Amino acid sequence: MRIPGRGVVVRGLNMFKKMLGGGIVLLYHRVAEVVPDPQLLCVSPKHFAQHLEVLSRRCRPVPLDEMLARAREGRSLRGLVAVTFDDGYADNLYNAKPLLERHAVPATVFVTVEHLRTGREFWWDELEHLFLRDGKAVAWRAGDSLGSPDVNRRTGELEGMRSERIYRTVYRRLRDLSPGRRRVILDRLWRATGRAPVGTEECGCAEHRPLTVEELRQLVDGGLVRVGAHTLNHPILAKLPPEEQEYEIMQSKAELEETVGVPVDGFAYPYGSQGDYAQVTVELVRRAGFAWACANRPGRVRRRTDPYQVPRFLVRDWDGEEFERRLAGFV
Numbered sequence: 001m002r003i004p005g006r007g008v009v010v011r012g013l014n015m016f017k018k019m020l021g022g023g024i025v026l027l028y029h030r031v032a033e034v035v036p037d038p039q040l041l042c043v044s045p046k047h048f049a050q051h052l053e054v055l056s057r058r059c060r061p062v063p064l065d066e067m068l069a070r071a072r073e074g075r076s077l078r079g080l081v082a083v084t085f086d087d088g089y090a091d092n093l094y095n096a097k098p099l100l101e102r103h104a105v106p107a108t109v110f111v112t113v114e115h116l117r118t119g120r121e122f123w124w125d126e127l128e129h130l131f132l133r134d135g136k137a138v139a140w141r142a143g144d145s146l147g148s149p150d151v152n153r154r155t156g157e158l159e160g161m162r163s164e165r166i167y168r169t170v171y172r173r174l175r176d177l178s179p180g181r182r183r184v185i186l187d188r189l190w191r192a193t194g195r196a197p198v199g200t201e202e203c204g205c206a207e208h209r210p211l212t213v214e215e216l217r218q219l220v221d222g223g224l225v226r227v228g229a230h231t232l233n234h235p236i237l238a239k240l241p242p243e244e245q246e247y248e249i250m251q252s253k254a255e256l257e258e259t260v261g262v263p264v265d266g267f268a269y270p271y272g273s274q275g276d277y278a279q280v281t282v283e284l285v286r287r288a289g290f291a292w293a294c295a296n297r298p299g300r301v302r303r304r305t306d307p308y309q310v311p312r313f314l315v316r317d318w319d320g321e322e323f324e325r326r327l328a329g330f331v
Helices: 006-019 045-058 064-072 091-103 113-118 123-133 160-175 179-193 213-220 242-260 279-287 320-330
Strands: 024-028 080-087 107-111 225-229 266-268 292-294
Touching: 045 091, 045 320, 064 080, 064 292, 080 091, 091 107, 091 213, 091 225, 107 213, 107 266, 113 213, 113 242, 123 160, 123 179, 160 179, 213 225, 213 242, 225 242, 242 266, 242 279
Parallel strands: 024 080, 080 107, 107 225, 225 266, 266 292
Antiparallel strands: none
């Protein structure tokens, strides 16, 4: 990317800040190059570095809790941008943190606690291994029951487009299930292929590996990266009874605080779109002692923004020029 002269930079920065009528929160998941990437969660390290260069030049990156404190106090939010990550992938430490440090950009990582303990991949990544990657793939017809898969015993993957349709069909069905029911079905699928789930002791080939406890501590060491809770098991909270929602929310806060040794004030709703959490969920998050919570819907942070439904803009694997164009579009 061409770097403008100092005068151009100053004028551009002032103009960009003037345009901003509120703070912007960006939602990332991964900084990695992984193929396939059916959920479009990955931003390459090269592109992420370009994003940070744009933010450093055009905006004022701040920790999310600082932005929300300014909103609460009625102070100006012009030009402020906060970076967040959901889920808690290991590449947040190894790929994202060095770039955040290089550009002095703070970030908040919302961690799904159960994966810290088990090391098992996120369920959508397990589906990728089952249907889009590995040799023995599970053959599935759109009308099949989740309880009775046929196993393709031949070596080689299923035909590409068909595999993608199978993946999408099963993903939609598993997404709405409780974590326990979903785990039972995934285990059944792994047994049908004769393999162990990726990320378990029997299979150490976890390409989509979540953070470990020690890696989480390394991630937050130094204070540039802060941690927030993302439940225990990444369920759709609105699909659970209130008592199960409460356990997912409160226990994730308690376990994270014990792990990192500092208060955990922020929360992010899994999936986070309208319908993925309910008003009772918001109240449970408040009662659990969180000071704020993030959703997954576009919008700017303003003085009257509900601190328990903070909007965020989802970021994809754009190069720096496209990211800067999108950022202006967020305004």
